[in-house]
Amino acid sequence: MMETDPQGSRAVGLDLGTSRIVSAQCQDTDILFGTQLNAFTTIPFSKLTEGVLKKERIPYVLQDSEITVYGDESERFANLFHTETRRPMRRGVLNPDELTSATMVREIVMLVTGEKNGRGQKLCFSIPAAPLGAGEAVATHQSQMMRMLCDLGYEVRSIPEGLAVVYGEMESSNYTGIGVSCGGGLCNVCLSYLSVPVFSFSIPKAGDFIDISAANARGESATRIRAIKEESFCFNGHFASKTHQAIGEYYDEMIHALVAAIRDTLAGVQSMPKLNRPIPLVLAGGSVLVSGFRDRFEKQLRETELPVAIAEVRLAPNPQHSTARGALVAAMSEI
Numbered sequence: 001m002m003e004t005d006p007q008g009s010r011a012v013g014l015d016l017g018t019s020r021i022v023s024a025q026c027q028d029t030d031i032l033f034g035t036q037l038n039a040f041t042t043i044p045f046s047k048l049t050e051g052v053l054k055k056e057r058i059p060y061v062l063q064d065s066e067i068t069v070y071g072d073e074s075e076r077f078a079n080l081f082h083t084e085t086r087r088p089m090r091r092g093v094l095n096p097d098e099l100t101s102a103t104m105v106r107e108i109v110m111l112v113t114g115e116k117n118g119r120g121q122k123l124c125f126s127i128p129a130a131p132l133g134a135g136e137a138v139a140t141h142q143s144q145m146m147r148m149l150c151d152l153g154y155e156v157r158s159i160p161e162g163l164a165v166v167y168g169e170m171e172s173s174n175y176t177g178i179g180v181s182c183g184g185g186l187c188n189v190c191l192s193y194l195s196v197p198v199f200s201f202s203i204p205k206a207g208d209f210i211d212i213s214a215a216n217a218r219g220e221s222a223t224r225i226r227a228i229k230e231e232s233f234c235f236n237g238h239f240a241s242k243t244h245q246a247i248g249e250y251y252d253e254m255i256h257a258l259v260a261a262i263r264d265t266l267a268g269v270q271s272m273p274k275l276n277r278p279i280p281l282v283l284a285g286g287s288v289l290v291s292g293f294r295d296r297f298e299k300q301l302r303e304t305e306l307p308v309a310i311a312e313v314r315l316a317p318n319p320q321h322s323t324a325r326g327a328l329v330a331a332m333s334e335i
């Protein structure tokens, strides 16, 4: 096990995800997670509305004579006004089309950590591995987030998301194995050997790709597709409707691209450590939650010739917490 602070009270793990922001903090022997949608919606300002929001403890900020509601509550208000929520991030990085994206992320971070000031605590946040051609966007995102979190009063470092999954879920194999996070904007992958990353990469096909593609194919909104996917989609051999079928086809496309990228990246590694036994692979992230996903992924993986042997493919026990948990492990190892 990595050297950690037994109380861990001075450390925070933060998953800055396209879809959700998740914090992890130690309390006694437990890890406490805070989670909120990384989304916002605006409603017209009135003193009365503001008063009601305050009373109901709904998180909001005032911007340009509008009220911006953010986090989980944004979805409720978007539904109420028949609009879509807006998203501060896209494909793993700050959304350049949203002027207030950095402000929104800062507000949501304060909400999930329950702190307005970091008080010098060690904080480790996840960053995506850059998808092909997006290196500069990831570097800019990383430095903007670093600055924002330093300004909040934290002592900050970052960790690639795939490596965070390894730290969060692979203590039993001495942090050796492949961590995979299938999220909203990206699927992130990392091969780690004894806690040292051998490679990290990401592909831009994940939950949002499935939602948008199936929405286009079915003439529906992406929000509606996401709700159907989360509530009733599963891989069980047949599809209950044409919408389920479309979701299934794009899920397969994502799995296919992911397995092909794992194969190609493994094959291209110049100095592969000598792995003397088959290594495990862990699946994390919200997109692995659909029933039957693990089997579907493993089938595709086993049909693909890989240069390393995979011992087992397992689901993280709580896939939406893995990245924040691993970021916490990294933050605590610095104390």
Ligand SMILES: Nc1ncnc2c1ncn2[C@@H]1O[C@H](COP(=O)(O)OP(=O)(O)OP(=O)(O)O)[C@@H](O)[C@H]1O
Binding pocket: 015, 016, 017, 018, 019, 020, 021, 091, 092, 161, 181, 182, 183, 184, 185, 186, 187, 206, 207, 208, 226, 229, 230, 231, 284, 285, 286, 287, 288, 289, 290, 320
């Ligand atoms: N129960 C569920 N069934 C299927 N999909 C789900 C479920 N719950 C969440 N998802 C999907 O998981 C995705 C979000 O996953 P996650 O929270 O891991 O992403 P993220 O970390 O915010 O994004 P990224 O890592 O790409 O930046 C969304 O596409 C969402 O629709």
Ligand SMILES: [Mg+2]
Binding pocket: 015, 016, 017, 018, 161, 181, 182, 183, 184, 285, 323
């Ligand atoms: Mg993620």
